[in-house]
Amino acid sequence: MTYTARWWRREEGGARCGLCFHRCLIPAGGVGYCKVRGWDGDVFSSPCLGRFSSCALDPIEKKPLYHWRPGSYIFSLGSAGCNMRCPFCQNHGIAQPDTQRVSLMPLSPPDLARSVKREGLSSVAYTYNEPTLQAEYVLQAAPLLREAGIASVLVTNGMLSAEARDELTPWIDAVNVDVKTFDPVKYAALGGSLDVVKENAAGWVRAGVHVELTNLVVPGISDSREDFARMVDWIAEISPQVPLHISRYFPAHKYSAPPTSVALLKEFATIAGRKLTKVHLGNVF
Numbered sequence: 001m002t003y004t005a006r007w008w009r010r011e012e013g014g015a016r017c018g019l020c021f022h023r024c025l026i027p028a029g030g031v032g033y034c035k036v037r038g039w040d041g042d043v044f045s046s047p048c049l050g051r052f053s054s055c056a057l058d059p060i061e062k063k064p065l066y067h068w069r070p071g072s073y074i075f076s077l078g079s080a081g082c083n084m085r086c087p088f089c090q091n092h093g094i095a096q097p098d099t100q101r102v103s104l105m106p107l108s109p110p111d112l113a114r115s116v117k118r119e120g121l122s123s124v125a126y127t128y129n130e131p132t133l134q135a136e137y138v139l140q141a142a143p144l145l146r147e148a149g150i151a152s153v154l155v156t157n158g159m160l161s162a163e164a165r166d167e168l169t170p171w172i173d174a175v176n177v178d179v180k181t182f183d184p185v186k187y188a189a190l191g192g193s194l195d196v197v198k199e200n201a202a203g204w205v206r207a208g209v210h211v212e213l214t215n216l217v218v219p220g221i222s223d224s225r226e227d228f229a230r231m232v233d234w235i236a237e238i239s240p241q242v243p244l245h246i247s248r249y250f251p252a253h254k255y256s257a258p259p260t261s262v263a264l265l266k267e268f269a270t271i272a273g274r275k276l277t278k279v280h281l282g283n284v285f
């Protein structure tokens, strides 16, 4: 099955991709910041479209989604690539890969719908790596899934462009958005944008999509009490009902700071609990 890459156009100097906020200008023979979408001078494409590195049945709470179909299992798919560069990435093997070395298996939208039905499940999550890099596939699969009574879920860093979000939103039932930090300079250093994640998360809530937020508390990046309190204020303005998962970091990839102190996580939960009604600690055993 073939998938036509979208949200790009020819410009002087190359092809401009508009799938995410980076809006890369890619010269012939090059790839974008995500390392998976590229232009050969004629065709704009991604070797990852419709091809997946991982497939699992996960408890929905693992996404994490605690307030949408609780107690259910979700068919989870991961591919390869990411449009951020978090040094503490727990899935860096597929998220920041040499795509030649990641084994990817095709799964067509009709086969996906059949597999999910056969397993007796009612939802699919695009997860593990950045799922919006798979937007064209999601748009092909979601109508088939919906027809079969199966919901579509994104576990995303929320860096997609407004154009892509507007097209995906009617087909997405639930999202978990990872808010990395509330410091715009630190966000930029991770390859992301605080303004973009705020706009996309708020946009999904406004559109009626079920939204839960995750904040991984990483020492030196997202452990400022002031930044955290400002993030809670922002969430409360959207809606105090939006669930917030405050998650414990453990050393991974290129980041070796010790794990987040549990005392700090509990303090953050107390701060959040003053303004939000659904606050959860994650990765705390």
Ligand code: SF4
Residues within 6 Å of the ligand: 017, 018, 019, 020, 021, 022, 023, 024, 031, 032, 033, 034, 035, 036, 037, 038, 083, 133
């Ligand atoms: S998806 Fe984002 S990072 Fe990848 S090529 Fe397009 S604009 Fe660049």
